[in-house]
Amino acid sequence: MDHHGEEEDPKEYRWETGYEKTWEAIKEDDDGLLDGAIADIIQKAKRKRQAQKTMQNKLGMMRHLYLMLDCSESMSVPDLKPTRLLCTLKLLEKFIEEFFDQNPISQMGLIVLKGKRAEKVTELTGTAKLHLKALDGLHKINLVGEPSLQNGLDLALKTLKVVPSHASREVLIIMGSLTTCDPIDINITIDALKQESIRCSVISLSAEIHVCRHLTQQTGGTYGAVLDDSHYRDQLLSHVDPPPAAQTQENSLIKMGFPHARQDEGKEKDPPLSMCMCHIENADEPSKITSAGFHCPQCHSKYCELPVECQTCGLTLVSAPHLARSYHHLFPVQNFTELVYNGQAAICYACQKPLTEATDKNVYRCEACSQIFCLDCDIFIHETLHTCVGCVTIPGAAAQVHARKPQAPPMGMLLGSSLGQRF
């Protein structure tokens, strides 16, 4: 991990370090052209993040994350463009969307630190919309005073303490300030966090701070100080993937409800009009009376969106695809082998791109199906698709892939042939 403290030759300003002697990295090829070298640099950067991902068997799939955002005076510093706060808000938008995309049954809340106080902007909820709206409101926030790390942590601790024990509890702190103004000894709070196995991670926008590093070390989180905005983005997005399950985390079976839109099966008439529970107390967007929606199978409260925790009976309501969306974390695609291109294949197996020596320095081979892929497909397959195209289109390889995966649930009518398989 890189942070300012360990650099041998600390420079005063960010721009002095980032672009030093960049010409040395660029080498002309035999024809005196630079394209190849530049493509090479881009390729390496693209793959770096992917290679860092490690395979974990047990993950904290049900995450409860508090995002703690420093909104003190130091966030108005323009070293990240246009200011630290605006840059952060822009990146957080992306982060929140990715987070809920990758962790559909997780929850997130937002805490703001300003003027020595901590303020909860949003409660723990499972929908991105609410947080994005709150973020939008922060654009015009008045940046004053100092942050208080302890007050923020105490607030998060109070809520996360009561989260069920099978869930993973996390706090992600984005610190702009170099100082914190705390009422009492912060070590007491850190010990309490450790006891509750709440994982605290910090991204510092200025420099490494000892107390933050101590916090992350004690609670098993990660610490990072950002170099520039793209490094910041990488640091932030590395928190999207679920962390390894904490040792103390209890495994349990969680009771969940699977509501279905169609309530009166067989009957021809439409379901009765009703109001949804999620908007019933919301003054801005009052609940509409409709016949559509998802009904809790236990208490028949209606919700207009899934996943949600039933406000009446506390049952977690999800739909089967929500669970399926998380499966790829448990069955990730193996990393491909990087090979120097020397005519292994004429085209990329997945996207049909013609491969040439000029544009494709390296190609990538899946060890399971031995197909050759271009760099872009390698990235696409591992980051977005989570399925090796070769392994699922070639019948022999496909049979192996299917054998290790959770078998299809729904569809009673078409299961006949596959019942003999794994589950």
Added chain:
Amino acid sequence: MEKAAAENDDSGSVSLLVIVLDTNPSQRIVRQNPDNLSQCLDATVAFGNAHLMQKAQNKLAVISCHHHATDFLYPMPVKQLEVRQVDGQYEVFSLVEKTVKQRLSHIITNAPKITQPNESLLAGSMSMALCYVARMQRNAQPGVKIHSRILVLTGSNECASQYMTYMNVFFTAQKLGIVIDVCALDKSLSLLQQGCDITGGQYLRLTQLDGLLQYLLWVFLPDPKTRQMLVLPPPTKVDYRAACFCHREMIDIGYVCSVCLSIFCKFSPICTTCHTVFKVPGPLPPKPKKKKKV
């Protein structure tokens, strides 16, 4: 109003249609009458050309999902066939027809003989289509917006073992804003129906094969924006209930393993998927409802 008009004749928007055609000879409709395959093929080519005809910039790709492999029928990866104008027909149309037929006959003659019915790896073919679309979107010129669609034409049954791949494909498509349309030629396909629902596409199950081209032209040719103004077959209610891993029964309330998210209909002390041992909720006979309250 002006803005809307500007958007309409915007030359910076391109519509890419990828047709995934199931050519597996194990399909019931093909086994009953092999002519059905050529009928499907003719309809596909005509439909693809109709798509190209709508706008000069429109793009088309056709993928065949055969029992042993998935291949692109159109376009050719490196060099396109050379076609001359015939009877005044637009060259691109004859190029599509010639390429598709030539490639497919090549695939069929080279395919290994099948001894027993094989499943079509449709999910795999769709993932390949996604890679192709992703590449086209990456390589699009600045200012050009590519609206992509994938149309699946199949008479196969969907196989539950591909569930994971299907789900990955649907969520990737949703993320990239790709619409998945499905035209089921034989049985109704509930998994693919979920995919249409997730990505905002149209699902249609044909009751008779004769009118295939008409169905295609009426239902699937208009782009998703235009479809809002048309009276199309009403969306069918999709059942998103889960089936438990132990008995494969549809359940309303179930238990989910916190480690691997397997679904069970009854409480059991050990997860059969990941072999995790669970905390037993209290000394009394399992009433796991208690542990919700902390």
